[in-house]
Amino acid sequence: MSLLQVRDLKTYFYTDAGVVRAVDGVSYDLKEGETLGLVGESGCGKSVSALSILRLIANPPGKIVGGEIFFEGKDLLKISEKEIRNIRGNHIAMIFQEPMTSLNPVLTIGLQIGEALELHRNMNKKEAREEILRLLRMVGIPDPERRIGDYPHQFSGGMRQRVMIAMALSCNPKLLIADEPTTAVDVTIQAQLLEVVKELTSRLGTAVMLITHNLGVVARHVNRMAVMYAGRIIEQGPAAEVYAHPWHPYTIGLLASVPRLDKPRKERLVPIDGQPPNLILLPPGCSFMPRCSYRMEICSKERPELRPVGDGHFTACWANMER
Amino acid sequence: MANDILIEIKNLSMYFPITKGIIRQQKIAEVKAVDGVNFFIRKGETLGLVGESGCGKTTLGRCLLQLIRPTSGEVYFEGVDLCTMASDHLRSIRQRMQIIFQDPFDSLDPRMTAGEIVAEPLRVHTRIRGRELREKIAELLKIVGLDPSMTERYPHQFSGGQRQRLGIARALAIRPSFIVCDEPISALDVSIQAQIINLLEDLQGEFDLTYLFIAHDLSVVRHISHRVAVMYLGKIVEVANRDALYRVAKHPYTIALLSAVPIPDPIVEASRERIILRGEIPSPIALPPGCNFHPRCPIGVEICQKEIPSLREIEEGHWVACHLA
Ligand SMILES: Nc1ncnc2c1ncn2[C@@H]1O[C@H](COP(=O)(O)OP(=O)(O)OP(=O)(O)O)[C@@H](O)[C@H]1O
Ligand SMILES: Nc1ncnc2c1ncn2[C@@H]1O[C@H](COP(=O)(O)OP(=O)(O)OP(=O)(O)O)[C@@H](O)[C@H]1O
Ligand code: SF4
Ligand SMILES: [Mg+2]
Ligand SMILES: [Mg+2]
Secondary structure, eight states, rough: OOOOEEEEEEEEETTTTEEEEEEEEEEEEEEEEEEEEEOOOTSHHHHHHHHHHHHOOOEEEEEEEEEEEEETTETTTTTOOHHHHHHHHHHEEEEEEEEEHOOOOOOOOHHHHHHHHHHHHHOHHHHHHHHHHHOOOHHTTTSSSHHHTOOOOGOOOHHHHHHHHHHHHTTOOEEEESSTTTTTSSSHHHHHHHHHHHHHHHHHOOOOEESSSSSHHHHOOOOOOEEETTTTEEEEEEEHHHHHSSOSHHHHHHHHSSTTTTSSOSSOOOOOOSSOOTTTTTOOOOOTTTGGGOOGGGGGGGGGOOOOOOOTTEEEOOOOEEE | OOTEEEHHHHHHEEEEEEEEEEOOEEEEEEEEEEEEEEEETTOEEEEEEOOOSSSSSHHHHHHHHTSSSSEEEEEEEEEEETSSHHHHHHHHHTTTTEEEOOHHHHHOOTTOOHHHHHHHHHHOOOOOHHHHHHHHHHHHHHHOOOOOGGGGGGGSOOHHHHHHHHHHHHHHTTOOSSEEESSSSSSOOOOHHHHHHHHHHHHHHHHOOOEEEEOOHHHHHHHOOEEEEEETTEEEEEEEEEEHHSSOOOOOHHHHHHHHHOOOOOOHHTTTTOOOSSSSOOOOOOOOOSSGGGGGGGGOOOOTTTTOOOOOOEEEEEEEOOOTT
């Protein structure tokens, strides 16, 4: 059985301008030891779907309006507030997208990690200090003995990100949700950090949900990937398969818009035409339709559901692509 | 100074004190965030700046705009040294220099709506008001790919990438001549990255804009930059024209960086050789003697542990700080 099963998750925000359908019927599975890459348009609901797992959606204006989230067989949407708090940090750890807002500005780095350790692993002060130093070293913070007393604003963006990773790993989670964990570090450190995470998956069988815009990182580090657009998963499958045979026009456009270092430099990049969707006013039918060059009549009438197009490869698109 | 040069910095250093004790703060050490940096940027040029996290890129960008006053050194903007300029004088020059911040949450006032945030520089520096202002805001939001219907939203109601675009719209509002782009696109999806890069390039062509473009994504940096500078622990270790740097990088750190860039193709990735750097990253508080990179350098020799390599021009326009280059 999968460690995590998300079924038809819907999370909406009720704003003055209307209902923002940030996550609108998302389903996926995550097995022990597996790494799932989640990519997609900025603002398409990746972070909100991750935060929904931990029930960290501020209500109001947000609300999880439907679906089920089974973690080790338990529906996280049905358990008590106390139970979910126990799961956060102990069994499911999250690396948040914005390290500055998730670190407490008035506490030193050492105290923040220490708090997590004392809370979740019942360590005394001295043990905790040793463990903090080990964790900081593991994520490549130089000179941790001296930096342990620093405040978050004294760290660079990438160093804060590494502190977040150290905190997330401190409790040996069963599921790690990493939301853009390495945007602020150089590629040598990025490789090192992702190795640390990989080591965790093989040593403890931790499952990882890796949310990122970096298609290179996805290519290197994930087993399976899901592509989101306007609150829904529109393509899903083994990473190698999706890169080799992207089916959904959005995925095709995404892969075509990255500059690649292994190819000659292009004079101009090719973004996907058109404006990102307005989640309050989605068109009927396929949400990508206004920007799609493959669109047909049915696309504006009926919403395409995920259907199999290859081995473990699913897409939500009406078009039939040449393979 | 050649007159096509917009910005030149000389021997710029920024040391942050590390203090102990709350009441009588005692300085116990220094972080040498930027340590004797020299470079120039031509008018209408994009200088890419890459390097290790924590090597001082943001600090350098902030020193250029005098958002923090550097410990020592000179920053010339059109031949005038900003470091010795009084604060009230700086205001008028700042109008022409903008920054797109790395952490958009840090820099957007949570109590202001998106519209107010973008309008602020226009209110401070121009006379645009009323309907014209509203139209201008809508236009700026559209330029960065945000829906004008989002004008009344507050920062926390946007996704990470949407907030970043808000910061870009704000920086573009008053048509500056120089922009420090501090990782402006790392939070965006690749299609919007491509849009913003095309946009920055178009604006550059149209208004002769000059950019310092800080980023970790070396493929994006190759795309947008005319020249690229590589920084390591507070120092520039290599500067060259884009093509020279990507074709014949000379500094072992640059070479390792280029080899570690993940390629968006699982098949290519599976068969790629990478240079894995070992060794500890030295602390900017206690820099090693000799070359800052020697504890991790795969090719270092004895002299590297003793002497600091200076930045030398080894071919025209290609500067490297390595004893073995
Ligand atoms: N509090 C809120 N009120 C209204 N809308 C919100 C709120 N929080 C998020 N949203 C909207 O929900 C949508 C999904 O946001 P989310 O943060 O999940 O995007 P994302 O896919 O993580 O994007 P990014 O890649 O930019 O981080 C966005 O369009 C955003 O504007
Ligand atoms: N206010 C401060 N007080 C003390 N140290 C500081 C302060 N601001 C920055 N530093 C230190 O200066 C060094 C350079 O920081 P900076 O933010 O410039 O790095 P960066 O190259 O932008 O890194 P990143 O790629 O992670 O954003 C780091 O070691 C950082 O901890
Ligand atoms: S369903 Fe139609 S509009 Fe949507 S992506 Fe496929 S072809 Fe394009
Ligand atoms: Mg997000
Ligand atoms: Mg920075």
